[in-house]
Amino acid sequence: MQIPVIICDDSNLARKQMARSLPEDWDIEVIFANNGEDGMDKIHQHKPTILFLDLNMPVLDGYGVLERLKTENIPVTTIVVSGDIQAEAHARVKALGALDFIKKPIDKNKLQELLNKHGITEPSKLEALAPEVEELLDPETRDILQEITNVAIGQAGSLLASVLKVFVKLPIPNVNLLEVSELSMALHSVESSDSTSGVCQGFISGGVAGEALLILNDSSFVDIARLLNYNKKIDDGVELELLMDISNILIGSVLKGLSEQLDLNFSQGHPVVLGQHCNVSDLIYSNSTHWKKSLTVEISYGIEDYDIHCDLLLLITEDSIPTLKNKLNFLFDV
Incomplete structure (x- = not known):
């Protein structure tokens, strides 16, 4: 039986070049996908053992595919094939679970070297390279955490609404197991061009430990100051004071x-100030030694009719997860 291999690239030429570069002795079925969304559909349909993935594609790019594969716990050996040779791109795809990275235009000899490096010399060895399904965060645990977080953010939103005398738009929390390099990509509500300020605060109890990270868009400060009746000139000191006020309300009430x-x-x-007036990626990467792989709960708040946006991340340490799961099993009979 032939082993399915998917080549996902929006360029027909690139797909054909990739297919011609594969080892001739592989007994495989090559399946083409012309964008990330098409690729995910074909991954679900054909359950390939290996995926050759472009990064820059319409509809859903390669980063989005890698995030989906990780979230859905799909075990497929992924090699990124891209013209983006930035070191940051290499680091990000590795953090998202890609086995390796090879640059375009594809070179058959370099591809063979990469395959030899990872021991992919014959189809029978492909299955052994498939990543293990992540068991630390199973769907049931994620569902329970999302539900209890929903209750907690409702309480926090009510307190914030009472203090600011506004209507708070309550989010649906996102629960994922993430590496530090993935944190900025997890902040869906923060545009890469936005300037942000952030503060973090550690928490611990009964074998469960982590940090709460609050990131506030700098454009929010004017409206927050108006709602809190600050009459001072808005400078860095006042902004820091406002940041601390919001973080005290949200972090304290959610916890x-x-x-x-x-x-x-x-x-x-x-609370520790991570930085002021930074791009969100810089804010996170400059403090990356604080966090490694963590169970991450993302909560994105907005205020109706005001330009106020902030994200609260709960970063629970990886070694806390078994204790947390035992607690959930005991309390919720799962």
Whole structure:
């Protein structure tokens, strides 16, 4: 039986070049996909063992495909084939689960060297290279965490609405297991060009530890100051004060809501300023030593009729996950 191999690229020429470069002795079925969305459909349909993936594509790009593969726990060995040779691109695709990276235009000899490097010398060895399904965050655990977070953010939103006398648009929380290099990509509501300021605060209780990270778009400060009746000139000092006010409200109330449901009493550390007026990627990467792989809960808040946007990330350490799952099993009988 032939092993399915998918080549996902929006260029017909690139797809054909990639297919011609594959080892001639492979007994495989080559399947073409012309964008990331098409690629995901064919991955679900054919369940390939290996995927050759372009990065820059319409509809859904290669980063989006890698994120979907990771979120859906799809075990497919992925080699990125792209003209983007930036070191940052290499690091990001590796963090998202790609096996390796090879640049365009494809060179048959270099491809063979890469395949030899990873031991992919014959089709029978492809299956052994498929990544293991991530068991730390199963669908049931994600569903429970999302539901209890929904309750907690409702309490936090109510408090924020009361303080600011506004209507808070409550989000649907995103729960994922992420590497530090993926955090900025997880912040869907923050445009890469936006200037942001951030603060983090550690928390710990009963074998569960992590940090709460609040990122506020700098464009929000004018409206926040008006709603809190700040009459001072808005400078860096006032913005820092406002950032701390919002973080105290949201971080404190979300952790309180979670602790009540989980029967945990979180102790909170002192808030630490991560930076002011930074691109969100710079804000995260300049502090990347703080975090490694973590269970990440993203909560994006907005205020109706005001230009106020902030993201709250709960970064729970990887070694806390088994304890947290045991707690959930006990409390929610799963």
